[in-house]
Amino acid sequence: MTHVFTAGLLALLAWGQANAEPLKAKPGLWETTTVTEIKRAKAPTNLDQLSPEQRAKVEDKLAQQVKRETRVTKSCLKQGQIDSAEAFTGGSHYGACTRTFASQTASEQVARIECAGANPLVGTVQIRAVDPEHIAGSIEIAYGPADRMQMSTLSELTSRWLADDCATK
Numbered sequence: 001m002t003h004v005f006t007a008g009l010l011a012l013l014a015w016g017q018a019n020a021e022p023l024k025a026k027p028g029l030w031e032t033t034t035v036t037e038i039k040r041a042k043a044p045t046n047l048d049q050l051s052p053e054q055r056a057k058v059e060d061k062l063a064q065q066v067k068r069e070t071r072v073t074k075s076c077l078k079q080g081q082i083d084s085a086e087a088f089t090g091g092s093h094y095g096a097c098t099r100t101f102a103s104q105t106a107s108e109q110v111a112r113i114e115c116a117g118a119n120p121l122v123g124t125v126q127i128r129a130v131d132p133e134h135i136a137g138s139i140e141i142a143y144g145p146a147d148r149m150q151m152s153t154l155s156e157l158t159s160r161w162l163a164d165d166c167a168t169k
Helices: 002-013 052-064 079-083
Strands: 028-039 067-077 097-104 108-115 121-131 134-143 151-163
Antiparallel strands (some): 028 067, 028 151, 108 121, 121 134, 134 151
């Protein structure tokens, strides 16, 4: 399950747009803390049609499937990664992805992404430069075909710049 989350997270964050303004962030060593809530199934659309007892059982079962993870990672970011909007990100999803930007400025990047393939996903990512040494954001992803059981994640992340020199890792 973690590899599915990682692939989706990397896909959502690894975007680029030639005419976009780069996020105002310093190159160097960064530490990112990501808190993720993973739901293994989405709620049925007919909850309002269930009796109160049935609805309570369904909601309880869904709540039991929620898992929270916190990860702290360090990464070395080059100026080119920041300029191409790869900063605080990684590789790509295993499938064809389309990205639509709502905003891509020095202080904020907001995009919707849709990826096809064996592991389709749909999501929204928002990254905000608090200042050149602090980044915050959120990522919401739904994995799997919309007409079947989906897994979803909601991640909140904070990143802080540690040093110019990545050797201090």
